[in-house]
Amino acid sequence: MKKATKDNLKRQGAGLLTASPFLLPSLAGMVIFSLLPLLISGMISLTDWNGLDKLTDPDFFQKHFIGLDNFRAILTSKEFWNALGNTAEYIVLYIPSMLAASLLVAYLLSRPRRGIGFFRVIYYIPVLTSWVAASLIWKSVLAPQYGALNGILGFFGIEGPGWLLDEHWAMPAIVLVSVWKDAGFFGLILLSGIVGINKTYYEAASIDGAGGWTKFLKITLPLLTPSIFYVLIVGMINSFQLFPQIMIMTGGGPNGATQVMVERIYNYGFRYYRMGYAAAFSWILFAIIMVFTAIQMKGQERWVHYDD
Amino acid sequence: MTTKKKRNTICFYGVAIVLAVIAMIPFLWMISTSFKSRGALMSIPIEWIPEEPTLDAYIKVFSKFPFAKTIGNSLFISVSYTIITLLSSSMAAFAFAKLRFPGNSLLLRCYLATMMIPTQVTMIPLFVIMNKMGLISSYASVIMPSVFRPFAVFMLVQQMRTIPNDFLDAARIDGANVFQIFGKVALPLCVPSLATLSITTFMESWNDYLWPLLMLTDKDKMTLPIALSTLNGQYATEYNVLMAGSLISMIPIILIYIIAQRQFKDGMMAGGIKG
Numbered sequence: 044m045k046k047a048t049k050d051n052l053k054r055q056g057a058g059l060l061t062a063s064p065f066l067l068p069s070l071a072g073m074v075i076f077s078l079l080p081l082l083i084s085g086m087i088s089l090t091d092w093n094g095l096d097k098l099t100d101p102d103f104f105q106k107h108f109i110g111l112d113n114f115r116a117i118l119t120s121k122e123f124w125n126a127l128g129n130t131a132e133y134i135v136l137y138i139p140s141m142l143a144a145s146l147l148v149a150y151l152l153s154r155p156r157r158g159i160g161f162f163r164v165i166y167y168i169p170v171l172t173s174w175v176a177a178s179l180i181w182k183s184v185l186a187p188q189y190g191a192l193n194g195i196l197g198f199f200g201i202e203g204p205g206w207l208l209d210e211h212w213a214m215p216a217i218v219l220v221s222v223w224k225d226a227g228f229f230g231l232i233l234l235s236g237i238v239g240i241n242k243t244y245y246e247a248a249s250i251d252g253a254g255g256w257t258k259f260l261k262i263t264l265p266l267l268t269p270s271i272f273y274v275l276i277v278g279m280i281n282s283f284q285l286f287p288q289i290m291i292m293t294g295g296g297p298n299g300a301t302q303v304m305v306e307r308i309y310n311y312g313f314r315y316y317r318m319g320y321a322a323a324f325s326w327i328l329f330a331i332i333m334v335f336t337a338i339q340m341k342g343q344e345r346w347v348h349y350d351d
Numbered sequence: 352m353t354t355k356k357k358r359n360t361i362c363f364y365g366v367a368i369v370l371a372v373i374a375m376i377p378f379l380w381m382i383s384t385s386f387k388s389r390g391a392l393m394s395i396p397i398e399w400i401p402e403e404p405t406l407d408a409y410i411k412v413f414s415k416f417p418f419a420k421t422i423g424n425s426l427f428i429s430v431s432y433t434i435i436t437l438l439s440s441s442m443a444a445f446a447f448a449k450l451r452f453p454g455n456s457l458l459l460r461c462y463l464a465t466m467m468i469p470t471q472v473t474m475i476p477l478f479v480i481m482n483k484m485g486l487i488s489s490y491a492s493v494i495m496p497s498v499f500r501p502f503a504v505f506m507l508v509q510q511m512r513t514i515p516n517d518f519l520d521a522a523r524i525d526g527a528n529v530f531q532i533f534g535k536v537a538l539p540l541c542v543p544s545l546a547t548l549s550i551t552t553f554m555e556s557w558n559d560y561l562w563p564l565l566m567l568t569d570k571d572k573m574t575l576p577i578a579l580s581t582l583n584g585q586y587a588t589e590y591n592v593l594m595a596g597s598l599i600s601m602i603p604i605i606l607i608y609i610i611a612q613r614q615f616k617d618g619m620m621a622g623g624i625k626g
Contacts, residue, residue: 055452055453058450058451058452058453059452059453061450061452061529062446062450062452062455064442064530065442065443065445065446065450065533066442066443066446066458068438068439068442068443068498069439069440069442069443069498069499069500069504070443071498071499072439072495072496072498072499073461073462073465073499073501075480075499076473076477076495076496076498076499077465077468077473077499078465079476079480080472080473080474080475080476080477080480081468081472081473081476083476083479083480084472084473084475084476087475087476098479147366147370148370151363151366151367151370154363156360156363156364156367162367162370162371164608164612165371165374165375166370166371166374167608168374168375168378168605169374169377171554171601171604171605171608172558172601172604173557173558173560173575173576173579173600173601173604174558174560174576175558175560175575175576175577175579175580175583175600176576176579176597176600176601177377179579179583179593179594179596179597180377180378180380180381180594180597181377182590182593183380183381183384183590183593183594184376184377184380186590188393188395189392189393189394189395189397191376191377191380191397194396194397194399195376223373223374223377227374255359283469284469284470284471286560286561287560287561287576290560290580291580291583304471305471305561308471309561312474312475312478313478313565318475321475322472322475322476325469325471325472325474325475326472328469328471328472329468329469329471329472332467332469333467336467
């Protein structure tokens with residue numbers, strides 16, 4: 044018995060010795076780039092650190108520790124609720140339109156038609172474009188007087204709004220750009236789901252005389268729910284982390300109408316140097332993302348079908 | 352029956368073309384605007400095709416910004432980032448999938464858990480750490496985080512698990528050590544995953560914004576998106592200049608896409624990383 048455990052220990056030691064050179068780079072990276080920053084971020088969030096005093100000073104915490112004051116200040120600030128409300132507006136508009144657009148893209152690309160490869164390339168070009176370039180291009184398209192969109196609307200006798208300069212239209216405009224940019228990306232994910240559906244279901248439905256629309260509603264959509272679920276989770280997480288398009292197109296304006304959490308964190312941390320406040324803000328964001336992801340995970344049992 | 356088929360075909364191409372036009376209009380606008388003179392930007396009615404096309408905007412972009420250098424920076428950073436990601440992640444994945452050591456599955460679960468941490472939580476301390484190490488405005492600051500890529504590890508673990516252990520045992524009996532087994536047996540069998548992963552990683556690094564924005568403050572070190580965003584600050588309303596810069600920044604990635612279209616498709620359909 045004793046010998047057996049000793050052997051076992053020896054084997055475990057040997058196993059660890061063999062595995063360690065393979066794990067070392069990645070593990071070191073995990074500690075330096077993920078775990079250690081996570082720990083420090085938690086500590087900073089409890090301080091009023093302004094980025095100047097050294098974190099390694101022995102009396103750093105005596106001088107700067109303020110407990111949960113940052114969290115209290117953020118959660119009672121109008122600004123936080125404004126940013127959260129803006130994010131909510133974005134999500135309410137973005138998620139359904141993104142889902143509809145990417146379903147359409149996926150459905151079109153799943154048809155065995157001539158020239159489909161061409162359309163795939165076209166739909167994918169917005170995805171390849173960096174967010175910075177896409178935002179610049181759209182800023183120009185959305186320019187109120189000399190932009191393409193209002194020019195096109197003018198053909199139909201519609202006088203377009205000021206888009207990014209108009210408090211009510213700025214967020215919908217950001218949503219429009221995001222849907223345009225993301226539809227190809229999520230469309231391809233959904234396409235792989237459609238391609239994976241067993242063909243015999245469709246054959247059976249055809250024999251029963253079902254039309255194209257019925258087949259889509261009764262077969263494709265239910266069997267696609269795992270992919271749709273994935274798209275919703277990723278889309279939701281991305282929505283909470285909205286950033287480059289805001290920075291380039293509106294900078295949070297006009298009048299705070301497009302301020303969102305990551306933009307606030309960036310400005311507090313790297314423009315106003317309120318590092319403690321920014322760190323606390325980032326933890327609140329983390330918590331919100333976790334809660335929403337958990338809710339979606341829980342909710343999936345009710346509508347996601349796994350076809351095994 | 353045939354009329355119905357015809358109607359379906361027209362319907363299909365109709366919708367497909369409308370979508371294609373919506374996808375393309377901003378780019379056509381970008382091209383058109385980039386050839387306009389400063390005055391033509393504000394002509395009413397709008398000049399859909401510039402009446403007197405000029406290269407002014409391109410000349411300005413190249414004279415005000417070391418764009419050739421910037422493209423070089425982007426290429427260097429993205430290629431290094433991708434190579435390190437593939438190397439470090441496939442090594443870790445090999446250990447998780449094929450080596451027995453205590454705490455194996457627990458550690459892998461830790462990897463998955465770290466995927467949930469948003470970058471915003473770690474960016475402030477990481478900024479401090481990089482500052483402390485004197486790495487701000489160095490290539491290393493944006494390349495180094497590639498050693499730890501939990502998503503890549505996870506994807507490669509899935510692939511490595513499909514390799515039959517008999518293959519590895521056969522190599523061991525032939526006298527190969529564990530490093531040779533990794534390099535000569537396991538890695539070649541992962542080539543499909545590595546190919547798609549390299550595309551998604553490259554694209555992610557190529558288009559990355561927030562972290563490089565914090566790190567690459569020196570004009571000579573900037574990547575394309577960061578350089579473009581500084582142009583945005585300087586030429587906020589000179590859209591011809593901004594569009595010329597955007598167009599130049601898109602050319603390399605589109606060329607790569609055309610060359611490696613299949614890997615792009617497979618990579619994107621494997622899902623996951625946001626471009």
